[in-house]
Amino acid sequence: MFKKGDQVFGISPHRFGTYAEYVCLPEDQPVFLKPTNAAYDEAAGLCDGALTALIFLRDCANVQAGQKVLINGASGAVGVYALQLAKYYGAEVTGVCSSRNFELAKSLGADTVIDYTKEDFTRGDQTYDVIFDAVGKRTYSGCKDSLTAQGIYLSTVPSGGAMLSMLWTSKSRGKKAIFTAAGLKQKKENLAFLKELFEAEKIKPVIDRRYPLEQTIEAHRYVETERKKGNVILQVRG
Incomplete structure (x- = not known):
């Protein structure tokens, strides 16, 4: 069970939408305590390409x-x-x-x-x-x-x-x-597995650039150049 103040990371695999500061997910969705050795932006990067690569290489x-x-x-x-x-x-x-x-x-x-x-x-x-x-x-x-x-x-x-x-x-x-x-096709076990690999330093995130949430348009423009390396991260300033 999660409690107030827990540092978590995860994805919403069955619902797509716009960028927002908050999202509500049931606890049975792919949501976990953030890896202890990961910053928030690194944990967010882990939720993107790594999950896709895992499905293709391991399962397919x-x-x-x-x-x-x-x-x-x-x-x-x-x-x-x-x-x-x-x-x-x-x-x-x-x-x-x-x-x-x-x-x-x-x-x-x-x-x-x-x-x-x-x-x-x-x-x-x-x-x-x-x-x-x-x-x-x-x-x-x-x-x-x-x-x-x-x-x-x-x-x-x-x-x-x-x-x-x-x-x-x-x-x-x-x-x-x-x-x-x-x-x-994402499920909770996939993100749990990647979290374990990250904490064991078997995989690491690659973050090219970070943009504040209010610069979402600029972030998309950079991604569309097709010259980025790894992830581009939007940061929510608290």
Whole structure:
């Protein structure tokens, strides 16, 4: 049971709305005491891309130790956590991002980093057990030759092509394309697991910029440049 004054963090997985200073949630929703080693903005960042990455890599792809995993968009809100989670599960991880984010990707666990402005990973000889397009910039048809025989392509963007590829490959015993509405599949256990990883320093947040709540428009404009690293956080000033 929570009590007045508890420092908590969490998400509202089944309800969307505008930005606000307060929200009411039942205690059985994904709400927990904030990790003791996390600031509020770090805890908020943990609730965003990490939950999405967990659903795709653990539940959809069942990433295993020794597999080769490629993360396209490795420096984005989902990608920075996908790198860390894939590494946590023991995979050999390749990150795809711009050269200015190479060191960030390496610090988060990438064994190999590819600069997408200079090299197209689909034109190389390397194949992967999982290709996770965390930014929705590639297609299954463009990536399938870079998958192993039982490889899985994951995309966070429900485009028409992605949905058709998912249906087309759903009955196949070979390569598969998978999309899922990760936001609607969140449950309390997922956030509890991520909290444990954070407290054990197995994952860490990546916060690019912080904006006060009254600068929400400016925050969105920056996000829309598609050049942010990790999360952009709105801070409520008490």
